Amino acid sequence: MSTPPSGLNAERPLHRGRPATTRRAARRVRLLAILAVVGPGLIAGLSDDDPAGITTYSVLGARYGYRLLWVLLVSTIALILFQDLGARIGVVTRQGIAGLVRQRYGARAASVAIVALVAANVGTTAAEFAGVAAGAELFGLSRYAAVPAAALLVSALVLRGGFRGVQRVLLALSAVFVAYIAAGILAHPDWLAATRGLAVPSIPMTREAIVIATATLGTTLAPWGLAFIQSYAVDKRLTTGDLPYLRVDVITGAVLTGVIGFFVVVACAATLHPHGVRITDAAQAAQALEPLAGSLARDLFAGGLVGAALLAASILPLSTSYAVADLTGRPAALDDTPREAPLFYATFAGVTVVGATLVLIPGVPLVGVLVLTQVLNAVLLLPLLAFLYGIARDHELMGRFRATRAAAGPYLLAIAAIAACIVALGVSAIR
Amino acid sequence: MEGLVSVAGLAGGPVATIGGSEVGRLVDVVVRWGSGLYPAATGLVVRVGVRRAFVHAGQIAQMTSGGVELNSVRLDLRDFVRRPGEVLLNRDVLDHQLVDVDGARVVRASDLYLARVGQLYLLVGVDIGMRTFLRRLGPARLRRSVVPGLVIDWADVAPFTAPGARVRLREPHQRLRELHPGELADLLEDLGRAERRELLTSLAPETAADVLEEMATGELIEVLRDAAPEEAAALLARMEPDEAVDALRELADADRRALLAAMPAPTAAELTGLLAYPEREAGGFMTPHLVVAQLSDAVGAVLGRLRAEKEHATDIDAVVVVDDDGRLVDDVPLFDLLVADTADRMETLVGPPWPATVDVHAGLEQVVDKLTGNRSSSLLVVDADERPVGRILADDILDVLATARGRRWPWQQR
Numbered sequence: 001m002s003t004p005p006s007g008l009n010a011e012r013p014l015h016r017g018r019p020a021t022t023r024r025a026a027r028r029v030r031l032l033a034i035l036a037v038v039g040p041g042l043i044a045g046l047s048d049d050d051p052a053g054i055t056t057y058s059v060l061g062a063r064y065g066y067r068l069l070w071v072l073l074v075s076t077i078a079l080i081l082f083q084d085l086g087a088r089i090g091v092v093t094r095q096g097i098a099g100l101v102r103q104r105y106g107a108r109a110a111s112v113a114i115v116a117l118v119a120a121n122v123g124t125t126a127a128e129f130a131g132v133a134a135g136a137e138l139f140g141l142s143r144y145a146a147v148p149a150a151a152l153l154v155s156a157l158v159l160r161g162g163f164r165g166v167q168r169v170l171l172a173l174s175a176v177f178v179a180y181i182a183a184g185i186l187a188h189p190d191w192l193a194a195t196r197g198l199a200v201p202s203i204p205m206t207r208e209a210i211v212i213a214t215a216t217l218g219t220t221l222a223p224w225g226l227a228f229i230q231s232y233a234v235d236k237r238l239t240t241g242d243l244p245y246l247r248v249d250v251i252t253g254a255v256l257t258g259v260i261g262f263f264v265v266v267a268c269a270a271t272l273h274p275h276g277v278r279i280t281d282a283a284q285a286a287q288a289l290e291p292l293a294g295s296l297a298r299d300l301f302a303g304g305l306v307g308a309a310l311l312a313a314s315i316l317p318l319s320t321s322y323a324v325a326d327l328t329g330r331p332a333a334l335d336d337t338p339r340e341a342p343l344f345y346a347t348f349a350g351v352t353v354v355g356a357t358l359v360l361i362p363g364v365p366l367v368g369v370l371v372l373t374q375v376l377n378a379v380l381l382l383p384l385l386a387f388l389y390g391i392a393r394d395h396e397l398m399g400r401f402r403a404t405r406a407a408a409g410p411y412l413l414a415i416a417a418i419a420a421c422i423v424a425l426g427v428s429a430i431r
Numbered sequence: 432m433e434g435l436v437s438v439a440g441l442a443g444g445p446v447a448t449i450g451g452s453e454v455g456r457l458v459d460v461v462v463r464w465g466s467g468l469y470p471a472a473t474g475l476v477v478r479v480g481v482r483r484a485f486v487h488a489g490q491i492a493q494m495t496s497g498g499v500e501l502n503s504v505r506l507d508l509r510d511f512v513r514r515p516g517e518v519l520l521n522r523d524v525l526d527h528q529l530v531d532v533d534g535a536r537v538v539r540a541s542d543l544y545l546a547r548v549g550q551l552y553l554l555v556g557v558d559i560g561m562r563t564f565l566r567r568l569g570p571a572r573l574r575r576s577v578v579p580g581l582v583i584d585w586a587d588v589a590p591f592t593a594p595g596a597r598v599r600l601r602e603p604h605q606r607l608r609e610l611h612p613g614e615l616a617d618l619l620e621d622l623g624r625a626e627r628r629e630l631l632t633s634l635a636p637e638t639a640a641d642v643l644e645e646m647a648t649g650e651l652i653e654v655l656r657d658a659a660p661e662e663a664a665a666l667l668a669r670m671e672p673d674e675a676v677d678a679l680r681e682l683a684d685a686d687r688r689a690l691l692a693a694m695p696a697p698t699a700a701e702l703t704g705l706l707a708y709p710e711r712e713a714g715g716f717m718t719p720h721l722v723v724a725q726l727s728d729a730v731g732a733v734l735g736r737l738r739a740e741k742e743h744a745t746d747i748d749a750v751v752v753v754d755d756d757g758r759l760v761d762d763v764p765l766f767d768l769l770v771a772d773t774a775d776r777m778e779t780l781v782g783p784p785w786p787a788t789v790d791v792h793a794g795l796e797q798v799v800d801k802l803t804g805n806r807s808s809s810l811l812v813v814d815a816d817e818r819p820v821g822r823i824l825a826d827d828i829l830d831v832l833a834t835a836r837g838r839r840w841p842w843q844q845r
Contacts, residue, residue, distance in 0.1 A: 093623040095528070099539065102526045107439075107541075110526075111568050237620065239653040328561045329528075329539025343561075399624055 039167045039236060040087055041246065043315065044229035045079065045253025046174045049260050050312035051131025051282055051305055052124065052370075053219040054180075057261045058285035060212050061268030062277060064204070066190070066197030069265055071213045073198055075220035076258030078414045082221060082385060083229050084250045085392050085403070085411065090230035091238045091246065092401045093391075096326035097227050101387050104394065113387070114327045116380045118351075121224050121320040123373025125355025128316060130366060131309030133359055134283035138302040144360060151356040154314045158334065158348055166334055167236075170314060176307025177260045179300040184263030186297040189270035197269075198262070214421040215374070220257065221418070223380045224319040226388065231322030235333050240401065267297070317351035378422055385415050436494045436552070438520045438543040439567050440575035445498040446477045446486070454506060455479035457499055459519040460545070462554055468586040469553040472545060475499065476511045476519065485511040494545065494552055496575040518590075520554070528626065529557060530589040532606045535614040537621040542567065544579065556582045589633075591626050608638060616645035619654075628657055637742070640669035643678075652681050655690075664693035667702075671746060673718045673827060676705045713798055714791040717812045717821030718746045723753055724777045726760060731773030737765075748808050749786075751819045752777050758817045762786035788813045791820055799828055 060068050086097065093100060102110035129147050136146030157169050203209050229250075238246060268285055271277075279285045286301035318334075324347045325332035331341040338345040358364050389411050392403040403411070438460055447453045459476040475486045477499075484506055492502035518524065520543050531538045541564040544556040560580020567574050589607050607615070607630075615634070619627045619642065631639050631654065643651050643666055655663040655678060667675045667690060679687050679702060687706075691699045701719060708714030720743045724733045733750055740747060749762045761781040771780055787805035789798055791814050802810050802825060812821040 094621060095623065099528075102539070103528075107526055107564065107567050237647065237650070239649045240624070241649065241652050241656065328564060329541070329559060330561075396625070397623070401624075 039171065039249065040229050040232045040238075041083060041248075041250030041253035042174060042256070043167070043170045043253070043311075044083055044225045044232065045250070045257040046177060046260070047170075047228075047308075047312045047315040048079065048220050048222055048225050048257050049177060049180075049264075049308055050124075050128055050219075051134070051309045052127050052374075053261065054131075054264055054282040054305060054308060055280075055285075056212065056215045056219045057264040058268045058272075058279055058282050060216055061265035062272035062279050062285065063212065064209065065269040065273040066193045066266065067202060067204075068209070068213060068216070069194060069197035069262065070199065070201040071203075071216045072220070072258055072261050072265065074417070075217045076254055076261075078217065078221050078418070079254040079257060080251055081410055081414055082226055082388060083254060084247055085388050086226050086230040087233045087238075087246050087250055088243060088401065089388065089391055089398070090233035091240060091243060092399070093397050094234055096231035096234060096322050096332070097384070097387065097391075098323040098327035099329070100391050100397065102327060104391060104397070105387065110327055113380065113383060114323050116376055117223055117227060117323055117384075118320055120373050120376035120380060121316050122351055122354050122358075123369050123376065124222075124224060125313060125316040125351050126358040126366065127370050127373065128309045128313035129356045129359040130370075131282065131305055132313065134281065135286075135302050135306035135309060138283055138286055138298075138305075147356050147359050150310055150313060151352050154310070154317070155349065155352055157314060158318065159338070159345070166314075170311060173307055173311045173314075176304050176311075177256070179304035179307070180260050180267070181263045183297045183300040183304070184267040186300070187267040187270040189266040194262075194266050194269070210421070210424050214378070214425045216261075217418060217421055218374065218378050218381060220261070221381065223377055223384050224316055226384060227323050228315055228319035231319070231326060231332065235322070235335075243401075267301070313352075313355070316355070317348045320351045321345070321347040378425075382415070382419055382422065385411075385418065389415065434546055435555075435577050435579065436545040436547075437496060437575065437577045438545060439525055440496050440542075440577065441494065441499070442521050443571070444575065446475070446501065447498060448501050448504045449492055450504075454501070454504075455484070458483055459521040460552075461485070462518050462520060463516050464518060464590065469548075469555055470585075471551040471553050473517070477506075479506065479508060482508055483511045484508050488552065489550075491552065493547070496577055524557075524590060527591075528622065529591070530607070530618060530622075530630065531559075531583050531587060532589050532610070533583070533587040535610055535618060537618060538583070541580070544577070544582070555585050557585060557588055558582050589630070591629055608634060612638065612641040613645045615642045616650075620646065620650050624653070624657055627654065636665065636669055640666055644670050644674040648677055648681055651678050655682070660689055661693050664690045668694045668698045671718055671743070672701055672705055672720065673716055675702055676715070679706060680710055708791065711795055712791070713789050713793040713810075713812045713823060714821065716795075716827055717791075717823045718743075718827075719821045720746045721751050721819055721822060722747055723751045723819065724763075726752060726754060726776070726778040726781065728777045729773065730768060730771045730775045730777065730780070733777060734768060734773065737768075746822065746824065748824070750777075751811065752781055753819065759786070759788065759811065759813055759819050762811055786811055788817075788819075789823070790815070798823055802828055 057072070060071070089100065090096065095103075098110055098114050101113055129150065132150045133143035133147050137143060157166055203213060233246065268279075272279065272285065282305050283302070286298050286305065321344045322332050325341065325344040328343065330343045332344045333341065336344065358366065358369060389408065391397055392411070393408060395402050441457050441460065444457050445453045446455045446457050455477040457475060458478050460472050461474045461476060462470040462472055464470055472488050472491075474488050475491070477484050477486050486501065486506065490501050490503045492500040494500075513519070525540050525543060528537050528539055530536075538557075538559040540557045541560055542558040543554060544558065545552045546555045556579070558580050560582075563578070563580040566576070566578065587606065610618075615638075619630060622630065631642070634642065643654060646654070655667070658666065667678060670678075679690065682690070691703060694702070705714070705719060710716070720740070722733070722737055722740055724736070737747070737750070747765070749764045750768060751762055752760045754760050763777065763780045767780050787801050787807060788811045789801050791812050793801075798810065802823070808825050810823045811819050812823060814820050
């Protein structure tokens, strides 16, 4: 479809050369505009620091000290690139990723991708509830009380909150991540070594190092986060005029995600790594911190874990609901009632109930479920990024907002880097 | 189901001559959005070896869910090149968004159905059912079976043009034009930029302006930015002034000036005058459209003046009566005018209760208090000399108060 020449520039800066009071007023207006747009980037970014993410960062710091911090930097850049792309596509096309893939690549490709996304999201939701359980148990609460309570809380929020209510609670929940920054500072890290680890890339050529580097990339740039931000931007009814502010929101969210990851890594690198403490999950990291950095650091770490798990446990079923409703062409909006959008809410309930139940049934091989989930997420990520790239370059869909050939370079580079990581991982697994 | 052919099922199916020898596989069905309600297939795109050939509809002996039978063995093996106005059902319509005019909603096509009428195959329906979508994911046999699910008559569908088309090829849908502007605004807000623009340009200019008035300001600004400046200016000029001013305030100074310059001078002057009032004051959200009468005017003459203001009917619920100095005397409801004798003078209709007014610089809260306290459908806005300058309608205030809607927590509903 052709796009006529437009005389009004959506991204034109405000007029220069006006009096100072007018400029101040313009700045205030711009700040208000940013605040009105805030949400998709912050929520989608920060929810990537979920229990699986915190675990990965903890293992990275405990096992390799500060050395692999650069992987986190690369992951953050990739997160900025693709979340910005997803949000932009959502705003311009008013469609989620599932609907667009169905339209551009066909019903089968979309269905395979969304079935994999649903399966991976159910597994990841179980991981989030497992994070709630582990965090609660650190405070002496039974998982049989904490997990159903968390599931009910999340469901009540989505059913009763409406778009604005949900967004406010999610943004408030995001504040728990400050706990990780505090825990990192309490651990008295070696800032010089941390800076060197961040700026100078190096990696031991071992299978374990490749696994943790790929896992860091995979946990930061999760398929569910990418699917979520696009649909959420659609649901928020952002317009192309909001795109500059949305970019600020996305960059802020991604940088905060990276900063929190950085403090988790340095907390573990400063305390657990010198003592050779091996951990396998975030709850163990919290416990291991206590004798080395004090009980406050332990409590902050555990509190952060519960908050992060709750945030992600709200986002994952939502991301799934958006994708399923979008794939099948059904209504998908938080301001719709369950009667108006039955599939949307049924999917939310289904994912929440199955995810929570998996954690509560004794004998369920949760570790196996989580490993399978990670594999599915890794397998799904590449085609999803390729779909996003293809859609962003499609003139019919994006019009004048299409990614130019020059702008497409960084995306291709990021896709190639992720593909290389996954191939290296595959090769090391075969050996 | 006999008689209906599934487009999704046909794709990839065999194309054979009457003798039964297969010549290729079906890629797509070509149609043109004509003025008729049910567009006819004009041909097929068939994969023959490595080529994609065009087969004219006249060569089709029959199409069934099992495949296509041709009445001729002669094929033009030149590669198919889409001509202007041609739409490929598989590529451009299936799995794409469409507007269900009857339900006033955006839907996604799970399948399309063709039916034979005489020598033509007409596109008669679109299936939006989930089961139909799932059926397509199964093996070929299941895919080709036609079990209609949630089918919408094609006459109730407004499709979009083929990608890259430079002109709109389908006549605007009659029933689309009959929808309420609010319903059309909701539809537009659910569509992507290109589709939104196409739907909007298919509407009559007056309807398009009414629809824009119903849209959220952010969405409206996006529509204006996507349009050429002259087109955006024409749309704004047709909108009610208070709504147009709301939109203009949101634009950058240079864009606002460009739009005002492209409008007819009187409209631009009126809007510029309104823009001078601060946004949160009565003058900033009033409509300047008033029907004003002198005390000595005859009722019949005033009724004639009202007829001339037909296009602003929704903004007029009373006639303002002023004295010789132009100062407000009364606001006479339309009902009183209707039941009065046409020979009567306006002064006979003047009397208590006197109309509620607000100062042009009154704040929103004061306006709401006055309107709710007075229980009237509108408030007159007057300047410091008690001269009427505009009117604030209750529905404008409703828009402001409606922002509280959607707050579902008890503490938000206060």
